[in-house]
Amino acid sequence: MKKLVFLRHGESLYNLENRFTGWTDVDLTDDGYTEARKAGAVLKKHGFIFDVAHTSVLKRAIRTLWIALHEMDLVWIPVYKSWRLNERHYGGLQGLDKDEVTEQFGEEQVHEWRRSADVRPPAISEEGHRGNLSDPKYATVGKENMPLSESLLDTEKRALVYWHEVIVPSIRDNKRVIISAHGNTLRALVKFLDHIPDDGVVSLNIPNGIPLVYELDDDLNPIRHYYLDDEGEVPHDRIPRHMDMEDRENWDWMG
Numbered sequence: 001m002k003k004l005v006f007l008r009h010g011e012s013l014y015n016l017e018n019r020f021t022g023w024t025d026v027d028l029t030d031d032g033y034t035e036a037r038k039a040g041a042v043l044k045k046h047g048f049i050f051d052v053a054h055t056s057v058l059k060r061a062i063r064t065l066w067i068a069l070h071e072m073d074l075v076w077i078p079v080y081k082s083w084r085l086n087e088r089h090y091g092g093l094q095g096l097d098k099d100e101v102t103e104q105f106g107e108e109q110v111h112e113w114r115r116s117a118d119v120r121p122p123a124i125s126e127e128g129h130r131g132n133l134s135d136p137k138y139a140t141v142g143k144e145n146m147p148l149s150e151s152l153l154d155t156e157k158r159a160l161v162y163w164h165e166v167i168v169p170s171i172r173d174n175k176r177v178i179i180s181a182h183g184n185t186l187r188a189l190v191k192f193l194d195h196i197p198d199d200g201v202v203s204l205n206i207p208n209g210i211p212l213v214y215e216l217d218d219d220l221n222p223i224r225h226y227y228l229d230d231e232g233e234v235p236h237d238r239i240p241r242h243m244d245m246e247d248r249e250n251w252d253w254m255g
Contacts, residue, residue: 001223002171005048005178006186006212009064010035015208018098020121022090023132025058035209036064040071042228043178043211051175052078054167056085056182057137064209065180083141084162087182091149092122116152117198123148152201156188163189171220186212193222210234 010032014021028036053069055061062081069075093101093113102110113121124132132138132146147154170177179186186206190196193214196204206212211228227234 004214009060010209020093022094036067040068044072055180088155088184089147089150120149
């Protein structure tokens with residue numbers, strides 16, 4: 001049996017301010033730092049050790065990983081960063097207040113942009129796109145791969161390239177792996193692992209800063225999965241399946 005740990009970054013500044021984040025490179029809040037430290041402490045308490053870590057090129061995920069690994073005394077392990085693990089690109093919605101966007105476009109339209117699998121939000125402006133193209137983080141990505149906006153399926157497609165080319169070989173080589181990423185990136189990977197249909201991801205949420213453990217067989221098929229807190233496996237009735245994935249969670253997972 002192989003174990004894989006997913007960790008969504010701690011609360012970000014835009015989570016707190018109720019803004020669409022996407023590829024905007026915002027940092028963690030004080031609570032986000034605390035969530036990352038708790039995640040590392042929980043993993044250490046329950047005996048988790050990692051050989052390798054993967055994350056995006058966005059600082060909220062990178063910093064969450066750093067803090068968690070520091071808590072585990074594992075800062076020395078290799079850490080690989082890829083834009084393919086970035087959050088879903090929210091196009092022209094990035095940086096906007098969610099309530100104001102809802103007032104302008106209506107609740108039904110915003111819900112479709114946020115929760116459906118195949119609908120893209122409005123594209124980012126030309127100026128914003130030029131900013132992404134000139135960002136050193138994306139110097140090797142290639143203009144043809146730089147999105148103007150993404151659906152969840154778009155996010156899944158590019159995340160799965162990294163999954164199959166980089167993460168899977170590592171797991172097959174018996175490396176103990178942790179992935180620190182984002183709500184939609186992890187939703188996409190969970191959707192793939194659990195064979196969730198496109199219309200089944202509407203209520204799927206990955207909460208901030210709570211380790212999600214997958215146990216896999218030798219063919220990397222899921223045996224079971226569970227969230228982990230200070231006391232151990234989180235009971236299923238405490239898993240926040242229907243919470244708003246972008247807003248700050250009020251789930252008191254630490255008891």
